[in-house]
Amino acid sequence: MINLKNVNKCYGQKIHALKDVSLSIAPREFVSLVGQSGTGKSTLVKLLIAEESPTSGTIVVGGWDITRIRRIEVPMLRRQIGVVFQDIKLLERKKVGENVAFALQVSGAPRSRITSIVPKVLKIVGLEDKIERYPRQLSGGEQQRVALARSLVHLPKVLIADEPTGHLDAPNTREIIELLLRINDFGTTVLLVTHDREVVNNLRKRVITLDNGMVIGDQKVGTYIL
Amino acid sequence: MWLVTFFRAGGFALQNVFRNFSLSLVTVLIMVVTVFSVNIVLVLQLLGVTALQSVQERIDVSLYLKQEVDEQAARGLQSYMRQLAQTESVDLLLRDRVLAQFQDRHAEEPSVMQSLKALGDNPFGSVLIVRATEPQFYQLLIDTINASPYAQLIEKQDFEDHRQVIGKISNVTDRLRHIGIGITLLFLLITMLIVFNTIWIKLYTHQEEIGIMKLVGAGNWFIRMPFFIEGLIYAVLAVAAALGLFFSFADTLQPYVNDFFDGTAINVVAYFSERLPLLFAVEFGGLAVLTLIATTVAMRRYLKV
Numbered sequence: 001m002i003n004l005k006n007v008n009k010c011y012g013q014k015i016h017a018l019k020d021v022s023l024s025i026a027p028r029e030f031v032s033l034v035g036q037s038g039t040g041k042s043t044l045v046k047l048l049i050a051e052e053s054p055t056s057g058t059i060v061v062g063g064w065d066i067t068r069i070r071r072i073e074v075p076m077l078r079r080q081i082g083v084v085f086q087d088i089k090l091l092e093r094k095k096v097g098e099n100v101a102f103a104l105q106v107s108g109a110p111r112s113r114i115t116s117i118v119p120k121v122l123k124i125v126g127l128e129d130k131i132e133r134y135p136r137q138l139s140g141g142e143q144q145r146v147a148l149a150r151s152l153v154h155l156p157k158v159l160i161a162d163e164p165t166g167h168l169d170a171p172n173t174r175e176i177i178e179l180l181l182r183i184n185d186f187g188t189t190v191l192l193v194t195h196d197r198e199v200v201n202n203l204r205k206r207v208i209t210l211d212n213g214m215v216i217g218d219q220k221v222g223t224y225i226l
Numbered sequence: 227m228w229l230v231t232f233f234r235a236g237g238f239a240l241q242n243v244f245r246n247f248s249l250s251l252v253t254v255l256i257m258v259v260t261v262f263s264v265n266i267v268l269v270l271q272l273l274g275v276t277a278l279q280s281v282q283e284r285i286d287v288s289l290y291l292k293q294e295v296d297e298q299a300a301r302g303l304q305s306y307m308r309q310l311a312q313t314e315s316v317d318l319l320l321r322d323r324v325l326a327q328f329q330d331r332h333a334e335e336p337s338v339m340q341s342l343k344a345l346g347d348n349p350f351g352s353v354l355i356v357r358a359t360e361p362q363f364y365q366l367l368i369d370t371i372n373a374s375p376y377a378q379l380i381e382k383q384d385f386e387d388h389r390q391v392i393g394k395i396s397n398v399t400d401r402l403r404h405i406g407i408g409i410t411l412l413f414l415l416i417t418m419l420i421v422f423n424t425i426w427i428k429l430y431t432h433q434e435e436i437g438i439m440k441l442v443g444a445g446n447w448f449i450r451m452p453f454f455i456e457g458l459i460y461a462v463l464a465v466a467a468a469l470g471l472f473f474s475f476a477d478t479l480q481p482y483v484n485d486f487f488d489g490t491a492i493n494v495v496a497y498f499s500e501r502l503p504l505l506f507a508v509e510f511g512g513l514a515v516l517t518l519i520a521t522t523v524a525m526r527r528y529l530k531v
Contacts, residue, residue, distance in 0.1 A: 075445045076443070091434070106443070108448070
């Protein structure tokens, strides 16, 4: 599903964010990408969603070589990859349902599809009864679940969760991880980017470890080794 | 799909207009001033042309023949002039008639009548009053006569006086028009800067929303389109408001125009009402192009999609 081959990313002459990264993630896999702050995890996410281009190397997502993707193709890629971030990125002026529907509206989806999909994805994340609430009326965990619901509306093949539990307490963190596992059970490939040792150790899933821009570990059933 | 996208982008554009309403209002007001100033230039142009036509319609050229030119020679010149394609009419006042008219005009002025008597004989020559088919043909007619053998019959002609009046009106009209165009260009420039600034501020305040749009797979055009549509909404509102204001102004102006032109002048409101669809289309088109340029420049500079 995701293949990186000898990927390098440099910012100017001095900063080498990713060094010769090669990895492969199979469809339906659940992978944790771990590493301390500044090791290149977020850079890798930016490359996967084509926010930036690699300096060298090849990136293939779902059979699509996005190494030199054209600007016009980026929206199509992003409809195939769901993304959630630590800072959640919900629109405060829109209700829960509107936030989720927004992803479909801006992609030109017809109204019938929107009214059909939005309640379904909100049900998956357990927020079907909070469709009329505003984000400020929800807890941090619930807000992150709304973001997850929004990332699912295009039925993505891949879900990238970049530090989704970064500022959540333990119960909310558990909820989000359980939700990611459920989404993975539906057949979506999940890439969880985190530096939360406890989360990674409890998952008992594949772990790829990045350090100083390089892959230093890839365990089939791994733990947080740093 | 395209229609859905367009209407949805239109919805976002309307949200943009109302979200920062005071900024939108200022932008529209500046546009209204611009369109209004364009309309004022058009009125000045119309009144200038009307004034010129009014003067030109009253113009004729009088050819004063020498005292010794007899009736036969005068009629010969009249026939020659009638044959020219540029002449509308040629009236001949024989010298006896000229004298009679002079006496009628100055009957109440004894000193003038005494002077005339002292001269003894009729001091006037015959007069040919020439009207051209178009005002611009007068010079050609004068040149034609001067080049003909009949030139020696003519004592003087009064075309120069008329030419100076026409020239003066033309100069004033041209100057007013140039000033109007200058003011309009200035407002156009200000409008462009204001629209640029408005879109820039809107882009800044919508940063988060645009970021999310990109994240969830909105097409580049879908992100841009609401800002273009927003500019077009401003243009429609501004042209509609400016024309409303302009017609009220024209209605107020009309009595003064009537007084100035002796009641025979053009009806400004009727003139522009007849041309309202064209006026709206041209002014909206111009403003739309202006806002699209300003929006494109602002987006190129501040929006990375």
